[in-house]
Amino acid sequence: MDIVLSGSGSALPEKNLTNDDLSRIVDTSDEWIKSRTGIVDRHICKEDEPLSLLALKSAQKALEMSGIKGSQLELIVAGTSSPDRNFPGCACDVQAGLGAEGAVCFDVSAACSGFIYAVHVAESMMRASGYKNALVIGADALSRHIDWTDRTTCVLFGDGAAAAVLVSGEFGGRGIIASSLGSDGSRGACLTCGSIGEDKKLYMDGSEVFKFAIRKVPENIQETINKSGLKKEDISLFVLHQANKRIIEMVAKKLGLSEERFPINLEYTGNTSGASIPILLDELIRAKRIKKGDNILLSGFGAGLTWGSLIFKY
Numbered sequence: 294m295d296i297v298l299s300g301s302g303s304a305l306p307e308k309n310l311t312n313d314d315l316s317r318i319v320d321t322s323d324e325w326i327k328s329r330t331g332i333v334d335r336h337i338c339k340e341d342e343p344l345s346l347l348a349l350k351s352a353q354k355a356l357e358m359s360g361i362k363g364s365q366l367e368l369i370v371a372g373t374s375s376p377d378r379n380f381p382g383c384a385c386d387v388q389a390g391l392g393a394e395g396a397v398c399f400d401v402s403a404a405c406s407g408f409i410y411a412v413h414v415a416e417s418m419m420r421a422s423g424y425k426n427a428l429v430i431g432a433d434a435l436s437r438h439i440d441w442t443d444r445t446t447c448v449l450f451g452d453g454a455a456a457a458v459l460v461s462g463e464f465g466g467r468g469i470i471a472s473s474l475g476s477d478g479s480r481g482a483c484l485t486c487g488s489i490g491e492d493k494k495l496y497m498d499g500s501e502v503f504k505f506a507i508r509k510v511p512e513n514i515q516e517t518i519n520k521s522g523l524k525k526e527d528i529s530l531f532v533l534h535q536a537n538k539r540i541i542e543m544v545a546k547k548l549g550l551s552e553e554r555f556p557i558n559l560e561y562t563g564n565t566s567g568a569s570i571p572i573l574l575d576e577l578i579r580a581k582r583i584k585k586g587d588n589i590l591l592s593g594f595g596a597g598l599t600w601g602s603l604i605f606k607y
């Protein structure tokens with residue numbers, strides 16, 4: 294049974310926050326942020342702008358592309374670690390907005406790896422229990438957890454949401470080919486975010502996370518390629534979590550691949566956590582940079598620590 298991606302959609306909040314705006318809030322500069330991260334601008338939810346509304350907008354676009362109606366959906370899985378509230382979850386809010394009464398809906402929390410984890414959960418449920426389609430969402434609004442006096446973190450993150458529709462059937466071998474996920478809770482303290490009081494603020498040891506990413510991501514990508522039976526040359530594009538341009542460049546270098554195969558949009562999104570991979574994926578599909586038959590690798594890493602990659606033939 295093949296499980297293919299039949300639609301994608303994304304949504305960014307209207308309000309943006311440039312590096313120059315940030316340099317008026319904390320002791321930083323456009324030059325520092327650009328040279329250390331590649332980020333120039335990011336989008337931030339307004340105080341009364343629910344994340345689930347952004348998720349719903351992205352879901353509507355994904356459904357429109359796939360030609361599936363909300364009422365036909367069987368499963369909605371949202372990868373988010375910054376939902377509007379603890380419950381009901383983001384997936385249930387989206388269900389209500391779409392009128393997807395027949396769907397089973399829940400959230401998956403795996404921080405910036407959330408979308409990859411959510412796709413893997415949906416795919417596994419489709420294979421094991423026969424769900425014929427699934428809407429998978431990656432959505433986060435970490436701006437609500439940022440300490441706006443901490444220049445080491447406040448310049449990095451942005452908000453956003455994106456969605457993908459998965460459909461099962463016989464598609465001539467297209468669809469998800471291989472995935473490989475991992476976690477290491479013993480190293481969780483280097484990137485944390487709670488839900489009450491002071492603990493609500495995001496804390497990060499940037500250099501620890503940086504070292505973890507440039508070691509683990511290439512390893513995990515190679516492991517996934519090995520599982521798929523493909524060669525790295527067979528992969529058209531590597532759609533990586535958009536945390537830092539330097540991390541992406543170093544991953545490409547470690548894999549011995551040209552940076553051209555590692556598209557980047559973080560200059561205007563910042564790190565949108567669980568939304569970052571599916572936002573970029575949607576942009577590439579809509580720009581026709583991803584064509585039918587291309588092998589695409591998605592790869593994320595983040596708090597937990599968590600990481601994961603998957604390869605699919607579009």
Ligand SMILES: CC(C)(COP(=O)(O)OP(=O)(O)OC[C@H]1O[C@@H](n2cnc3c(N)ncnc32)[C@H](O)[C@@H]1OP(=O)(O)O)[C@@H](O)C(=O)NCCC(=O)NCCS
Nearest residue numbers: 321322325329405444445448499500502503536537594595
């Ligand atoms: C956060 C990060 C960009 C910092 O870049 P870096 O090159 O490692 O910078 P350092 O932390 O070594 O800091 C260098 C200096 O810049 C300063 N600095 C930190 N943030 C700054 C900012 N926004 N503006 C100006 N200076 C800043 C530091 O205080 C430090 O000053 P010092 O040398 O006087 O102590 C980088 O570590 C990173 O991207 N880490 C991974 C983060 C990540 O991906 N998180 C998400 C995971 S999902």
